[in-house]
Amino acid sequence: MEEEAPSTNSADKDQASSCCWDELASSLYAVKSPESFSYIKTYPCAVNPVIQVHEDIIALPLTGHGAEIIKQADKNANVQNGTQVALDEGINSVWKLDAKKFNLLNPDWSSFLRTGLDDACEGLGITESVDIQPYELLLCEQGGFYQWRHKMRETMRMVAMLAIYLPSAHQGGEIRLRYGGKRCTFDTSKSSMFTTRALAWSSNAAYDEEKLLSGRRLMLIYKIVDKSATENSSSHIDQPIEIVGRALHQCATKVPNFSAKIYLLDYHYPRVELILDKLKGHDRAVGDALNELCAGHGLHFFLGRLDTQRTTLGSSATDSGTCESLFSVELLDGFHGVHIAKNVLFTKDQLINDPHRDGRVADISPSFRGRLSRGAAAIICPTIHLPSYLYPPQNANFHNIILVVLRDIVYKPSAQGHPGDYLRVLREMVDSTHFPELSPGTFSKVLKWAWGKRYVSLFWKIISREIGLRVDPERMSAIAHIINADILENADIAQIQWDRYFSGVFCHTQDFKNVTLNLEIVQNRIRDDLKLSFEGWKKPIQQHIFRKKLSLNLGDVDYLLHSVMPAKESLDWVLNCIVPALRAQDRRDLLRMCICLLLERRENGSLANAKEIADKIILYTYRTAALETVDFDGEAYLSSLAKGFRDLIGSCLHAGLKTAVIMLLDASWTNIAPQHANPGALPLKECSANIKEFLQDLGGLLKDHNFPYISSTKEIFKLLIRRYVYAEAPTYPEKLPGWTHKLRGCGCEICLELDKFLQSEFLIKTEFSVGDTSHLKSRLPRDVFRFVHKPTEQRADLRVYWVYKIKGKEFQQDAESYNEQVLEFEKYFEALRNDYMQGLFGEADYRHLIMLEKVQNSEGQKQLKVAAAAARKKGLRMPPLSDSDDERSKKRRLK
Numbered sequence: 001m002e003e004e005a006p007s008t009n010s011a012d013k014d015q016a017s018s019c020c021w022d023e024l025a026s027s028l029y030a031v032k033s034p035e036s037f038s039y040i041k042t043y044p045c046a047v048n049p050v051i052q053v054h055e056d057i058i059a060l061p062l063t064g065h066g067a068e069i070i071k072q073a074d075k076n077a078n079v080q081n082g083t084q085v086a087l088d089e090g091i092n093s094v095w096k097l098d099a100k101k102f103n104l105l106n107p108d109w110s111s112f113l114r115t116g117l118d119d120a121c122e123g124l125g126i127t128e129s130v131d132i133q134p135y136e137l138l139l140c141e142q143g144g145f146y147q148w149r150h151k152m153r154e155t156m157r158m159v160a161m162l163a164i165y166l167p168s169a170h171q172g173g174e175i176r177l178r179y180g181g182k183r184c185t186f187d188t189s190k191s192s193m194f195t196t197r198a199l200a201w202s203s204n205a206a207y208d209e210e211k212l213l214s215g216r217r218l219m220l221i222y223k224i225v226d227k228s229a230t231e232n233s234s235s236h237i238d239q240p241i242e243i244v245g246r247a248l249h250q251c252a253t254k255v256p257n258f259s260a261k262i263y264l265l266d267y268h269y270p271r272v273e274l275i276l277d278k279l280k281g282h283d284r285a286v287g288d289a290l291n292e293l294c295a296g297h298g299l300h301f302f303l304g305r306l307d308t309q310r311t312t313l314g315s316s317a318t319d320s321g322t323c324e325s326l327f328s329v330e331l332l333d334g335f336h337g338v339h340i341a342k343n344v345l346f347t348k349d350q351l352i353n354d355p356h357r358d359g360r361v362a363d364i365s366p367s368f369r370g371r372l373s374r375g376a377a378a379i380i381c382p383t384i385h386l387p388s389y390l391y392p393p394q395n396a397n398f399h400n401i402i403l404v405v406l407r408d409i410v411y412k413p414s415a416q417g418h419p420g421d422y423l424r425v426l427r428e429m430v431d432s433t434h435f436p437e438l439s440p441g442t443f444s445k446v447l448k449w450a451w452g453k454r455y456v457s458l459f460w461k462i463i464s465r466e467i468g469l470r471v472d473p474e475r476m477s478a479i480a481h482i483i484n485a486d487i488l489e490n491a492d493i494a495q496i497q498w499d500r501y502f503s504g505v506f507c508h509t510q511d512f513k514n515v516t517l518n519l520e521i522v523q524n525r526i527r528d529d530l531k532l533s534f535e536g537w538k539k540p541i542q543q544h545i546f547r548k549k550l551s552l553n554l555g556d557v558d559y560l561l562h563s564v565m566p567a568k569e570s571l572d573w574v575l576n577c578i579v580p581a582l583r584a585q586d587r588r589d590l591l592r593m594c595i596c597l598l599l600e601r602r603e604n605g606s607l608a609n610a611k612e613i614a615d616k617i618i619l620y621t622y623r624t625a626a627l628e629t630v631d632f633d634g635e636a637y638l639s640s641l642a643k644g645f646r647d648l649i650g651s652c653l654h655a656g657l658k659t660a661v662i663m664l665l666d667a668s669w670t671n672i673a674p675q676h677a678n679p680g681a682l683p684l685k686e687c688s689a690n691i692k693e694f695l696q697d698l699g700g701l702l703k704d705h706n707f708p709y710i711s712s713t714k715e716i717f718k719l720l721i722r723r724y725v726y727a728e729a730p731t732y733p734e735k736l737p738g739w740t741h742k743l744r745g746c747g748c749e750i751c752l753e754l755d756k757f758l759q760s761e762f763l764i765k766t767e768f769s770v771g772d773t774s775h776l777k778s779r780l781p782r783d784v785f786r787f788v789h790k791p792t793e794q795r796a797d798l799r800v801y802w803v804y805k806i807k808g809k810e811f812q813q814d815a816e817s818y819n820e821q822v823l824e825f826e827k828y829f830e831a832l833r834n835d836y837m838q839g840l841f842g843e844a845d846y847r848h849l850i851m852l853e854k855v856q857n858s859e860g861q862k863q864l865k866v867a868a869a870a871a872r873k874k875g876l877r878m879p880p881l882s883d884s885d886d887e888r889s890k891k892r893r894l895k
């Protein structure tokens with residue numbers, strides 16, 4: 001298929017092809033407005049033909065007795081001869097006798113028939129020499145109807161049909177005739193008991209009846225045949241529409257890759273009236289003919305509106321000598337007039353006619369250009385070119401194109417001759433990212449067509465587009481319906497190949513939940529005897545989709561655990577599907593939650609072997625599920641991954657999975673330790689708040705379950721507390737010698753002087769001369785220093801102050817502030833001060849890291865001292881305590 005837009009096509013330049021376009025144009029000029037394809041006349045004084053069937057005469061108006069005679073004769077008649085051209089569906093209420101089975105006894109009937117034939121020929125515009133041949137006698141009763149379709153090969157010589165409706169009372173049974181897109185309806189019920197009517201119609205027209213509502217209808221049917229034509233010739237009366245058909249056939253076969261051709265219509269139309277039904281005069285005949293015929297030749301018919309603004313005739317370069325002028329057209333669907341695409345560019349050599357040159361219009365615009373700029377056109381293009389209108393800048397309406405294609409596929413029997421074209425079109429469209437969401441009805445139609453034609457890849461493609469999008473009972477029912485019908489026809493129920501229907505559907509990543517629910521719907525709607533087989537096929541598919549899903553969420557896991565997984569196969573599901581998927585995606589959070597969910601099912605009794613499964617999962621995945629350093633990241637502990645780990649440990653402890661917990665904690669230490677191998681490494685510096693909560697939480701949990709002391713737990717606690725908790729301990733203030741104070745200057749000139757004073761061990765007071773005292777006062781708190789104004793040497797711009805040190809006050813303040821900090825700092829450790837932790841840490845580490853033995857003035861330190869004193873009283877030896885814990889020695893111990 002050509003990728004480019006139709007405007008650039010130039011494949012159809014050879015002479016032969018231009019010739020066939022001329023032929024098409026002239027055949028379109030010749031096509032008659034199908035006003036005259038049918039003709040009806042009432043004959044109030046018609047004679048009675050006097051129908052004889054076997055030995056009986058059928059009375060008119062028709063009676064019940066007469067009808068019985070005909071029915072009887074129909075039953076006796078040989079069943080169906082092979083050459084009949086009628087399609088009769090209301091068969092149970094229709095009886096017919098072919099011409100050999102009855103006689104018309106009235107000698108005046110033939111002259112009446114001649115009159116009827118002459119009227120019909122005049123009415124239909126038949127000028128050739130014709131003959132009339134009896135065809136059949138047809139009786140229709142309530143509920144019955146009759147259809148007649150032209151079959152080309154058998155009716156080469158046939159020009160028209162003539163039906164004579166004999167007096168017989170009936171209601172309903174409207175007759176519809178269709179020809180070249182034009183429709184007529186006739187009602188024979190009025191005065192049907194007394195009236196004879198003759199209806200003639202072109203043999204190319206389609207004849208349909210509504211069901212007869214009551215009574216009976218009796219008709220004599222004749223064929224009108226061309227006397228001069230022989231059975232094998234096609235030179236019978238040349239129906240203009242057939243010539244158009246032949247011309248289209250020529251064009252489509254000789255120039256199979258032409259992109260589009262334009263036939264300019266006689267009239268101009270406002271946008272709203274550019275629709276088949278509203279075309280005027282000869283334009284209507286052209287539109288009807290193309291609308292009827294195009295699909296049968298693999299072509300598509302559009303109406304087009306030439307765009308005034310975009311028409312740029314005569315100005316472009318014409319190197320080749322031919323006119324390459326471009327003009328832009330808005331494409332509308334030929335039948336409904338709905339928008340298809342805009343700004344579709346055409347060149348002048350895509351035109352197949354020039355109404356002005358051809359003397360068709362002597363109207364307003366003398367120039368070709370003038371007409372083009374406002375004109376309307378009929379456009380034909382090969383069906384396979386439809387997708388080319390989808391590309392920008394043509395501003396195509398995807399949905400309308402799909403509808404147009406479907407209409408052809410479903411409603412135009414003639415389109416069935418070119419299924420491959422439609423397949424290409426639909427495939428290309430389905431592959432497009434702009435493919436619209438199909439309505440359930442449309443979805444079902446396309447699907448049925450694709451399956452009917454065995455275009456399985458298209459069938460799969462369409463399903464796969466929809467099945468993961470949403471839960472969709474209507475569309476899934478359509479699939480189930482197709483499956484039911486197909487299996488009814490073809491398959492051995494014992495060996496259904498479900499992949500036939502779905503094999504290509506799940507190649508791409510799909511939403512697990514939607515697919516599962518949708519497959520369930522299909523399963524519910526297929527025949528009962530297929531359900532078990534479907535179930536067996538569905539399971540591995542679901543597992544496959546789950547494993548392949550690009551990103552999993554808790555909803556997926558939860559849904560799988562609670563809704564999909566049958567209890568008896570749960571271990572299989574977990575090991576073959578959940579675990580590999582979670583591991584592959586490195587989703588330790590989901591893995592942890594999944595185990596928790598499973599253990600929850602043990603708790604509520606909904607899955608008997610939940611504990612065993614969870615244990616198995618951990619055995620396979622404990623390295624993935626274990627704590628990672630980065631798990632502490634997050635705004636808050638509750639939303640961090642570490643909380644998920646803690647919950648996992650909690651669930652496991654609760655379920656008594658001790659070994660699993662040991663494996664998880666060991667693996668966690670293995671994960672965390674390397675990142676802290678360097679003694680100064682603090683990868684979690686920002687997360688100390690989360691770490692604190694986690695350790696308290698985990699510590700409480702282990703204590704409550706009296707979990708055995710294992711070295712990995714101990715190491716995790718020690719490491720995290722040392723680096724991130726204990727390290728934040730406040731430093732006890734330094735007592736400075738003599739009158740020395742801490743430096744308080746900001747670095748400015750006056751502060752340098754100030755610092756010198758503060759640093760001095762011996763200076764008690766000093767003198768400052770400053771213009772503005774506020775800076776100085778802001779650096780020296782009033783309760784540690786005293787300001788005395790020196791009244792002498794007063795100058796307007798200078799003040800002189802004595803500043804005095806107050807001895808011991810500074811240290812006292814620092815110590816108070818330190819004590820407050822220790823109080824705050826120590827709060828954290830209270831939750832960890834218990835026998836369990838003492839056992840876990842061991843005496844020395846517990847005293848140091850939890851009791852804060854070396855943190856001056858801490859409550860823990862005091863308690864230890866009291867305990868030591870008590871022990872001494874009892875004569876027991878306790879390890880000596882150091883008095884203070886300065887910064888340097890603390891750092892040393894941390895190493």
Ligand SMILES: [Zn+2]
Nearest residue numbers: 746747748751
């Ligand atoms: Zn300063």
